[in-house]
Amino acid sequence: MRQVYLDHQSATPVLPEVLEAMKPFFAGAYGNPSSLHRHGLLARDAIARAREQVAAFINAESPDEIIFTSDGTESANLAVKGTAAARRRDGNHLVISATEHPAVIASAEFLESRGFACARAPVDGRGLVDPGGIRAAITDKTILIAVHHVNHEIGAIQPVREIGALARERGIAFYVDAEAGAGWLPVDARDWNAGLISFSPHRFYGPKGVGVLYQNRRARLEAILHGGGQENGRRAGVENVPAIVGAGAAAEIAGRDLERRRAHCARLQRRLWDGLRAGIPRLKLNGPEPGPGRHPATLNISAELTEGEAQLLLCDMRGIAVSGGSSCMSRSRNISHVLAAIGLDPALARGNIVMSLGMDNTEEDVDYVIETYPKIVAKLRALSPS
Amino acid sequence: MSPAPALYNPTVLDHFLNPRNVGDVPEPEAMGRAGEPARGDTMRLSLRIRRGRIVDARFRTFGCAALEDYDNRHPAARAPGR
Numbered sequence: 001m002r003q004v005y006l007d008h009q010s011a012t013p014v015l016p017e018v019l020e021a022m023k024p025f026f027a028g029a030y031g032n033p034s035s036l037h038r039h040g041l042l043a044r045d046a047i048a049r050a051r052e053q054v055a056a057f058i059n060a061e062s063p064d065e066i067i068f069t070s071d072g073t074e075s076a077n078l079a080v081k082g083t084a085a086a087r088r089r090d091g092n093h094l095v096i097s098a099t100e101h102p103a104v105i106a107s108a109e110f111l112e113s114r115g116f117a118c119a120r121a122p123v124d125g126r127g128l129v130d131p132g133g134i135r136a137a138i139t140d141k142t143i144l145i146a147v148h149h150v151n152h153e154i155g156a157i158q159p160v161r162e163i164g165a166l167a168r169e170r171g172i173a174f175y176v177d178a179e180a181g182a183g184w185l186p187v188d189a190r191d192w193n194a195g196l197i198s199f200s201p202h203r204f205y206g207p208k209g210v211g212v213l214y215q216n217r218r219a220r221l222e223a224i225l226h227g228g229g230q231e232n233g234r235r236a237g238v239e240n241v242p243a244i245v246g247a248g249a250a251a252e253i254a255g256r257d258l259e260r261r262r263a264h265c266a267r268l269q270r271r272l273w274d275g276l277r278a279g280i281p282r283l284k285l286n287g288p289e290p291g292p293g294r295h296p297a298t299l300n301i302s303a304e305l306t307e308g309e310a311q312l313l314l315c316d317m318r319g320i321a322v323s324g325g326s327s328c329m330s331r332s333r334n335i336s337h338v339l340a341a342i343g344l345d346p347a348l349a350r351g352n353i354v355m356s357l358g359m360d361n362t363e364e365d366v367d368y369v370i371e372t373y374p375k376i377v378a379k380l381r382a383l384s385p386s
Numbered sequence: 387m388s389p390a391p392a393l394y395n396p397t398v399l400d401h402f403l404n405p406r407n408v409g410d411v412p413e414p415e416a417m418g419r420a421g422e423p424a425r426g427d428t429m430r431l432s433l434r435i436r437r438g439r440i441v442d443a444r445f446r447t448f449g450c451a452a453l454e455d456y457d458n459r460h461p462a463a464r465a466p467g468r
Contacts, residue, residue, distance in 0.1 A: 309450040313393060313402070383408055385419070385430035385446040
């Protein structure tokens, strides 16, 4: 049976070049980067090189602006809580979009339980944040604006540059969660006017277990993990050297291959959507149409009268790996807050799945999905009460 | 690679893939609906009843694999004669 992996937004395979770069740092160059002997210095040099690669990838002014964490969730926690702690005297108000990743929302909720207030700026039907809505939510106590680059569920590309300019004009810290888009679309720290940007290499052919937080030299941040002086005092804990080396390699390759990746996936995305739309009546695309406003690799669809987990399971049995929102066996049965925010009918939100393409996918893969998925929908619709 | 792990046990999967008793009883004596699509799973059950006994039962469902298995094996769905 053909195997078609369409869940690149959850994880990508580690590229062979990335794995090769990582290998020496497991059993050979295993020193602790904090050690002063040659083993430690070798590991320290490797991290410094990775920091340079990552800084170049996002057009940072200096490698010192790169903090390595354990993943995107930790980066988001550090960005939101660390800014709140550093700027507490300036105010206690945050503005986030309604469709942030749970790592950002839950961090903001934690702060709300500690005396902060948080405004959630709405999105339109395609999932776009209106900079005017952000502006309207700002108060004289606002210390942080957090808006993601690309929505993790529906692929909407946000006007981060415009919101960054607004934040700068008002002297408010601006954090961009770039998890969903980094490695597929340009991330430009200087162009965005962002004080903080986070992303994770496992979404673009790097390893899991490492995250990045870019901190502009002017952005104030307090550590949330306390201990040793690693990462210049901004993140205590022994560095995951092999993963950090892998992050550097993956970032360098992503910078080089960005346009090729975008073009390859955008072509397949268009083919997939056109094929599915033609083969399935009452199929809804959530988020913007394929094109410049949408992540080039993702489709979020709802087939009326079908449930997401049942679709996912039948897809898996036919070799197609997709992602779903709520389900009995996944960690949340609630309807996605993103789909609720765009006003999607709750029954359609429960019938939602996400297909995310990657460089390993071919036209033949896409055609197999176009042929197979409508049968899955038809099978489930035959069981469904109208 | 080791064999693919499964989300559900083989019995549940069998009922999900080969559902029994799906559909609607023609001219049912009783019909019930449980659940709310907006909030969770939904099941519609129709029954044919003769002399106080269920002689036929059929279901339709909108839900995950576990619910579809449950509906298949629910006492009412296996009800004829009870």
